[in-house]
Amino acid sequence: xxxxxxxxHDRQTVDSSTPLRGRDLVCFSHDWSGDPLSKTHLxxxxxxxxxxxxxxxxxxxxxxxxxxxITRAFKKLKAAASSLSEPEPNIFVLNPIAVPxxxxxxxxxxxxxxxxxxxxxxxxxxxxxxxxxFVFNPAAAVVAGAxxxxxxIYYCVDEYTEFSGVSSNSLAELEQELLRRSDxxxxxxxxxxxxxxxxxxxxVLIRHGVDFDHFRKAIDAKTGVPDEIRDLPRPxxxxxxxxxxxxxxxxxxxxxxxxxxxxxxxxxxxTTDTSILAKVPNVHLLGRKSYQSLPAYCKGLDVAxxxxxxxxxxxxxxxxxxxxxxxxxLPVVSTAIPEVEVLGLCRIGHDRESFxxxxxxxxxxxxxxxxxxxxxxxxxxxxxxxxxxxHMANVESPRIMQNGFE
Numbered sequence: 412x413x414x415x416x417x418x419x420h421d422r423q424t425v426d427s428s429t430p431l432r433g434r435d436l437v438c439f440s441h442d443w444s445g446d447p448l449s450k451t452h453l454x455x456x457x458x459x460x461x462x463x464x465x466x467x468x469x470x471x472x473x474x475x476x477x478x479x480x481i482t483r484a485f486k487k488l489k490a491a492a493s494s495l496s497e498p499e500p501n502i503f504v505l506n507p508i509a510v511p512x513x514x515x516x517x518x519x520x521x522x523x524x525x526x527x528x529x530x531x532x533x534x535x536x537x538x539x540x541x542x543x544x545f546v547f548n549p550a551a552a553v554v555a556g557a558x559x560x561x562x563x564i565y566y567c568v569d570e571y572t573e574f575s576g577v578s579s580n581s582l583a584e585l586e587q588e589l590l591r592r593s594d595x596x597x598x599x600x601x602x603x604x605x606x607x608x609x610x611x612x613x614x615v616l617i618r619h620g621v622d623f624d625h626f627r628k629a630i631d632a633k634t635g636v637p638d639e640i641r642d643l644p645r646p647x648x649x650x651x652x653x654x655x656x657x658x659x660x661x662x663x664x665x666x667x668x669x670x671x672x673x674x675x676x677x678x679x680x681x682t683t684d685t686s687i688l689a690k691v692p693n694v695h696l697l698g699r700k701s702y703q704s705l706p707a708y709c710k711g712l713d714v715a716x717x718x719x720x721x722x723x724x725x726x727x728x729x730x731x732x733x734x735x736x737x738x739x740x741l742p743v744v745s746t747a748i749p750e751v752e753v754l755g756l757c758r759i760g761h762d763r764e765s766f767x768x769x770x771x772x773x774x775x776x777x778x779x780x781x782x783x784x785x786x787x788x789x790x791x792x793x794x795x796x797x798x799x800x801x802h803m804a805n806v807e808s809p810r811i812m813q814n815g816f817e
Contacts, residue, residue: 440465510525552589599617629779657720740782
């Protein structure tokens with residue numbers, strides 16, 4: 412406790428009028444232990460000058476009786492029993508208890524009381540005062556504005572109502588409430604901007620950045636290609652990321668069929684049935700790999716794929732992996748996702764035949780290239796945080812405090 416109070420005291424020497432410096436930040440996001448996403452990169456940078464209370468996922472998808480959901484529920488309960496942790500300097504992680512169902516007002520009220528109690532208790536322990544609340548999960552609308560926040564920032568990177576298994580109407584209601592309540596709304600794609608600005612005119616577009624120095628290791632001579640892909644028949648065509656229902660497995664299978672003399676490598680946890688791909692002899696489903704190892708795997712690829720289905724979910728998306736592929740120097744072939752087209756550094760396939768044709772063309776200049784990597788050098792996460800600070804400087808005066816914890 413003394414250590415926390417000491418940090419709070421040291422923080423007072425920083426000019427708190429400077430946007431996002433010397434502040435206490437609360438962040439409702441995914442689980443800290445998951446793969447680094449946009450939220451992780453942003454908060455890591457902000458933690459250099461601020462303290463961050465990272466609230467692990469409170470869910471937005473109604474759980475089922477499946478083995479995976481039951482296992483996850485037990486893991487969440489076990490984690491909630493653990494004390495507050497500080498995995499990195501100035502980042503404090505809370506494992507909250509919440510009911511991941513938002514279709515009924517009584518459950519929303521229960522979650523509000525549960526979350527307020529847990530988060531306020533930790534804020535008191537840390538000495539947090541007048542925090543800025545960064546909401547990455549629209550389900551956290553149930554508690555936004557009730558934590559004594561000075562400002563609420565809704566940072567929206569997906570059209571959450573389009574995910575499978577969610578109560579779309581209930582989540583849409585929560586998001587509308589959050590949009591109206593937010594002092595600033597940040598979105599990562601133009602399509603999200605067009606939809607959210609209708610509710611909140613204080614909406615700005617900040618596209619994703621990239622961990623440039625990390626992925627650039629793919630072109631470093633000292634980086635070795637992992638054994639499990641080093642000797643695969645070439646070309647080696649790859650994908651990394653969550654293998655979910657928005658990934659077009661039929662398209663990947665068609666690519667594997669066209670390049671049957673080569674190899675297709677998929678790195679990532681699968682949350683959907685992958686039997687279509689498991690039947691293809693030159694497709695290698697290698698499972699989730701650590702973030703630290705991804706540049707080494709990129710070094711062993713000839714072409715990287717962004718094979719998302721084109722639907723309302725992906726039309727609103729800004730796939731982070733595309734910038735990571737390019738930072739690794741890889742040629743990229745993508746389906747027609749608007750934000751990938753806007754980036755302008757990838758080959759675009761508008762149907763199965765043209766996608767395969769673009770892979771053929773990309774293979775004329777295969778593997779990591781320093782010149783390709785340099786094309787994305789300026790799009791770092793530090794640059795995105797600078798954009799965020801500029802927008803924060805224009806946020807209106809602090810909100811009227813509601814239900815403060817002091």
